[in-house]
Amino acid sequence: MAWENLTFNSGFILLGIFNHSPIHTILFSLVLGIFIVAFLGNSAMVLLIYLDTRLHTPMYFLLSQLSLMDLMLICTTVPKMACNFLSGRKSISMAGCGTQIFFYVSLLGAECFLLAAMAYDRYVAICHPLRYPVLMSHKICGLMAASSWILGSMDGVIEVAVALSFSYCGAREIPHFFCDVPALLTLSCTDILTFERMIFICCIIMLLFPVTVIIASYSRVILAVIHMGAGEGRRKAFATCSSHLMVVGMYYGAAMFIYMRPTSDRSPTQDKMVSAFYTILTPMLNPLIYSLRNREVSRAFMKVLQKGKFRE
Incomplete structure (x- = not known):
């Protein structure tokens, strides 16, 4: 009961990433600007893909799910x-x-599997174009997206249940700007070695398995693109795949840096900087990368703008 009184009644203190100095106030304003761009960009991607029937394809459906996940993240x-x-x-x-941990971990896990599904989609589209309607039917695409959400949520439930089962003591000051599991565990009064091992195993499943699928898919894609003749098809394939690889590199690199290191090797400052990169900056960059390098999305956006002008 003493532990319950200590934790549930008092909660924690988030030390944050900024103080109220002039330079940090400017940085905070920059973060708010990034948040607004990310919010509007991802919302626009979801709405464009929903409104434009030409974008009702498996690739763009998966992209809309990625934007939705980034928006929630x-x-x-x-x-x-x-x-x-x-x-x-x-x-x-x-x-x-607990709510932050659940949504944060669930969305990270869901994006891991979704990015693997997107890589498989590009592999089928480029390497097996004639079988694409069968191998990437709307039903299969929907199952891939649903599986990503479900698997991510399962990971979120497990990590919340275990992380909040520990006793926490001391100053209760989390050296982070949100409730990240590794930062929270530094406050634990009990042995967390078993939980660290569980997190490592989860990372192998949630990170390394999807990365393996992505590497295998894009190895075949790159070989197929190299053997293509020069032309619009080859340019489009390179543009689409390079956009996806940019997102994958940013996302998985940062996530592995955070979650696949032992607690003894962690630096609160490094963790906060890397976490800010893939929880704030990456959600802003994803819609920009996909929209600026994608003619179909650009056309859909211009179409919506033109409809707005005609209505005026």
């Missing part, structure tokens, strides 16, 4: 960080911390 961390910074309060309740 950035809304999981930045609003609470901004609220704490502007109000001067740094507290977060146990329930709030």
Whole structure:
């Protein structure tokens, strides 16, 4: 009962990433700007793909799911960080911390599997174009997306249940701007070695398995593209695949850096910087990478703008 009184009633303190110095105020304003761009960019991608029937294909459906995940991911961390910074309060309740962990871990896991599904989609489209309607039917595509959400949510439930089962003591100050599991575990009064091993195993499943699928898919894709004759098909294949590989490199590189290192090798400053990269910056870059390098998305956007002008 003493532990329950200590944790559930008092919660935690998020030390954050900014103080109220002039330079940090400017950086905070920059983060808010990035958040607005990410929010609008990902919302626009979801709406464009939903509204334009020409984008109702497996590739763009998966892309809309990625944008939705990015939208939810950035809304999981930045609003609470901004609220704490502007109000001067740094507290977060146990329930709030658990909620952040669940959505954060679930969305990260879901994106891992979704990016693998997107790589498989490109492999089938380029290497087996005649069988694409069968191998990537709307039903199969929907099952891939649903499986990504379900597997990610399962990982979120497991990590929340285990992380909140530990006892926490001391100053209860989390050296982060949100409730990240590795940062939270530094406050634990009990042995977390078993849980660290469990996180490592989860990372192998959630990160290395999808990476293996991605590498295998794009190895075949690159070979197929190399053997293509010069022309529009080869250019389009390179543009689409390079966009996806840019996202994969940013996302998986940062996630592996955070979650596949032992606690003894962690630096709070490094963890906060890398976490800010793939929870704030990457969700902004994803829609920009896919829209700026994709003619179909650009055409859909211009079509919506033209409809708006005609209505005026």
